[in-house]
Amino acid sequence: MPATVSMTFHLRLWLETDEGFVLGPGQAELLYRIREMGSLRQAATSMNMSYRRAWGRLKRTEDKLGRELVRKLGGNKSGYQLTEFGQELLEGFLTLSREIEPIIQATAAKVFPRDIHIHASPAPGSGEKQA
Amino acid sequence: MPATVSMTFHLRLWLETDEGFVLGPGQAELLYRIREMGSLRQAATSMNMSYRRAWGRLKRTEDKLGRELVRKLGGNKSGYQLTEFGQELLEGFLTLSREIEPIIQATAAKVFPRDIHIHASPAPGSGEKQA
Numbered sequence: 001m002p003a004t005v006s007m008t009f010h011l012r013l014w015l016e017t018d019e020g021f022v023l024g025p026g027q028a029e030l031l032y033r034i035r036e037m038g039s040l041r042q043a044a045t046s047m048n049m050s051y052r053r054a055w056g057r058l059k060r061t062e063d064k065l066g067r068e069l070v071r072k073l074g075g076n077k078s079g080y081q082l083t084e085f086g087q088e089l090l091e092g093f094l095t096l097s098r099e100i101e102p103i104i105q106a107t108a109a110k111v112f113p114r115d116i117h118i119h120a121s122p123a124p125g126s127g128e129k130q131a
Numbered sequence: 132m133p134a135t136v137s138m139t140f141h142l143r144l145w146l147e148t149d150e151g152f153v154l155g156p157g158q159a160e161l162l163y164r165i166r167e168m169g170s171l172r173q174a175a176t177s178m179n180m181s182y183r184r185a186w187g188r189l190k191r192t193e194d195k196l197g198r199e200l201v202r203k204l205g206g207n208k209s210g211y212q213l214t215e216f217g218q219e220l221l222e223g224f225l226t227l228s229r230e231i232e233p234i235i236q237a238t239a240a241k242v243f244p245r246d247i248h249i250h251a252s253p254a255p256g257s258g259e260k261q262a
Contacts, residue, residue, distance in 0.1 A: 003197070005196055005197070005198060005216075006148065006149075007146045007147060007153065008146070008147045008148075009144070009145075010144070010145050010146070010147060011142065011143070011144055012142070012143045013140070013141070013142055013235075014140075014141050015138045015139070015140055015141070015249070016138060016139045016141060017136070017137065017138050017139075018137075022138065065136055066134070066136070067136060085136075085246075088243070088244045088246075088247065089243075092239075092242045092244070092247065096235070096238055096239055096242045096243075099238050099242070100231075100234070100235055100238060103231070103234055104227070104231055107227055107230050107231060108223075108227055111223045111226045111227045111230070112219070112220075112223040112227075113219045113223070115216075115219075116219065116220065
């Protein structure tokens with residue numbers, strides 16, 4: 001009998017509008033860090049991204065959505081916080097990723113035959129684990 | 132109140148070994164078509180892929196797995212069929228994709244607030260729908 005093959009199961013979730021990609025694990029991570037750090041600059045730096053690049057990504061996403069995701073804070077020079085919509089979108093994405101992962105793990109264990117071992121990879125967009 | 136934002140939800144599933152990527156929607160589609168058509172050449176052509184490229188992809192995957200996915204048929208010149216392992220891997224992947232999709236759809240509908248409408252995209256690797 002041949003040896004068991006061991007594989008990892010990966011999953012990527014993302015959202016699109018008619019105008020294309022709007023939110024995936026990377027963008028969710030950026031929003032998550034802005035929320036935690038209260039600063040777009042700090043969030044970008046912590047992800048090895050320039051402020052300019054992070055800002056550009058956010059603006060493109062906002063354009064496609066026709067809604068704002070972040071807003072500048074008054075007092076702090078580089079202070080940013082999520083809008084209510086940005087907060088809802090982020091929470092929805094993170095919750096979905098978290099709820100889907102164990103279901104996929106259980107389904108994979110059921111679906112694949114015994115000589116194929118499947119391990120699930122960490123949930124995508126699970127900012128909490130990486131932050 | 133701002134207009135409702137309508138988004139499509141997308142999902143990509145794939146399998147890796149320690150040596151990297153082995154099976155995703157594209158590779159699953161190729162295996163599915165080989166099974167249906169009994170020919171690697173026809174399967175490749177139907178996916179706008181050269182025979183050489185399709186063959187190369189399969190061989191790289193087999194190398195990483197240390198198992199054969201397809202085998203040549205005796206009678207027909209370009210005839211191929213899936214090995215038992217190839218069949219198991221394909222079935223597992225397709226079943227997983229099919230079972231996951233409605234769960235994600237239901238979870239997304241529950242998780243996102245009412246001003247974000249989420250529609251699920253077709254299941255990835257669901258060769259049946261495209262063939």
